[in-house]
Amino acid sequence: MGKCPFSFMHAITSRNNNEDSHTPNLIEHKHQTKRTEDFFHTLEGYDELNEQMRMIDLSESDLNLLRRVKPSVEKNIDYIIDQFYNSVLGVDKLEAIILEHSSIERLKTTLREHIIEIFDGKVDEEYIAKRMKIANIHKRVGLEPKWYLSAFQNLQNVFIQVIYNETHDDNTRLHVVKTVTKLLNLEQQLVLEEYEKENVKEKEQQYLLVKNELKQKIAEFSSELIDFSIDTNAAVKQLVASSNEVSRTFQRTATSAVESQGLATDGHEHLDSLTGQINLIYQSTSEMEHSVHELSNSSKQIQKIVNSVKDIADQTKILSLNATIEAARAGVHGRGFSVVAQEVSRLAEDTKNTVIQIVELTYKSGSLTQQVVEEIRKVQELTKSGRYQSVETSLLFSEIVEAMRSSTQEIVIVEEEIRTLIQTIEGIGSATAQTAESAEIFKSATANL
Structure with a gap:
């Protein structure tokens, strides 16, 4: 069986290091963390991606905040996963794709690992490579981008609900929601960009196939026409x-x-x-x-x-x-x-x-x-x-x-x-x-x- 067609449901090649799930809630964590001066996160050799992160205002402080939010996410992970699959399995087409290429239990496990990895706050080459792999899997199983975006929006809604339940200060809530939204947006950019590249590559291959076939037909026709x-x-x-x-x-x-x-x-x-x-x-x-x-x-x-x-x-x-x-x-x-x-x-x-x-x-x-x-x-x-x-x-x-x-x-x-x-x-x-x-x-x- 193949892996799940959704980017946040695919098996991840490497697992996260185990962390203690018994972390104080966001309010407590906020008071215990020392504020550092913000600066934009950059990656060597990824000029365009750096511009994208700068455009959505993704900074190192945002990544640090994600790490602080991680314990609360781990605490509510079962709720998040259940809410997500309740909506996904309500669409017959998506359920058919899942059952054809994997199983519900296996996808829940991979989704758990993937969500926790998002809140590791590490945007590096490995992170980018995994998103490209997710896009390739989407393309292979025939998942349309609209379903990917719909599922991602559902996941984001659940995250926001959990954040509101875990925080008691409006400013903190707003800050955490904006940070989570930025990273989820970056995740979508990476997946959809690679997905589009795969589409272009496939179209080029189809074009070459049609072109070669057309050349062959034209050559045959020309030969017959000459004769x-x-x-x-x-x-x-x-x-x-x-x-x-x-x-x-x-x-x-x-x-x-x-x-x-x-x-x-x-x-x-x-x-x-x-x-x-x-x-x-x-x-x-x-x-x-x-x-x-x-x-x-x-x-x-x-x-x-x-x-x-x-x-x-x-x-x-x-x-x-x-x-x-x-x-x-x-x-x-x-x-x-x-x-x-x-x-x-x-x-x-x-x-x-x-x-x-x-x-x-x-x-x-x-x-x-x-x-x-x-x-x-x-x-x-x-x-x-x-x-x-x-x-x-x-x-x-x-x-x-x-x-x-x-x-x-x-x-x-x-x-x-x-x-x-x-x-x-x-x-x-x-x-x-x-x-x-x-x-x-x-x-x-x-x-x-």
Whole structure:
């Protein structure tokens, strides 16, 4: 078990010499003591502590007075201890600390020794060392300064009560109370100062621990950042190379698109020219069809005339036959007329044969004309279909040319955007390289903290 967390309850490394507890009360002691000239108590090598004692006006006469008060304190020590622990054990938190680190009986014993030691009137290096040890114990067991001060105030109240009971003169009471208060105040200063030093030391240790941990984390983070920056920089370089290749591909695509647009425009113009020629052919076939119709009509007229001539030839032959018959009746007188009639008959027969040939030729011409008309109609249908297809193809070419024009513009825009993207990526790569350098500098600076 550890020692009590309170400064006036801890075990003291060295015990006081036994003194006689049967000492007269303060009034009697006061009359028996010879007054000496006051001077301030000082310690060699403790300049600041000497200033503190001078500030609270702690003199050698005060220490002498404490020695004179000691017998009365020893006489009432059990009462003092009981009153103190009655108040301390009334706080659950303080009782828990006491029971965790010591026991009530043991603490009462150490408190007894400590209180008597206070009234030895010896403020030396050993006295200071014990107070520092008390502060260290307070810190170790987790006692907060407010509880230490509260307990000390309780102890001081008990001391004052005992002093009032043991003295019968107001001046003596005041003097003793002031003296006890000074020493208790000095005791608190020493303990709390050391307690604060321990707090500062602990905070410094925590700071160093956090600092070292932070340095380690920063170093690890910096190393990871450097590695990441190097990897990122390599990836950016690869991305720049790929982007450049994409840019060159887009440039080739843009060039091809421009060339294709030119070819499409030329094709559109050629198609327009072909459409015009097809229109001319269509017009020519229309005119030809009209001429053929005229020719067919002429053939029909010729057919009518041929039929008329054939009829005339037939009638002429009949007349010639009649004339021959009449010439034969006329005898010698009709021989000349008979010759004429024979010639007329022969002429009529020749005319008939010629007309028959003309009829055959006319029929052949009509048949050929009909075939020509059919072929012309086929050509007209083909030219009509070709003209329709030419118009459709021309519209399609117009859409292709417009689409390629828009596509070319978009390709050019994308090419510009890719160039901008490449510049951005290169900027990222440069920034990443700077990040790696900054991380390296940051890591070096962290190592020097």
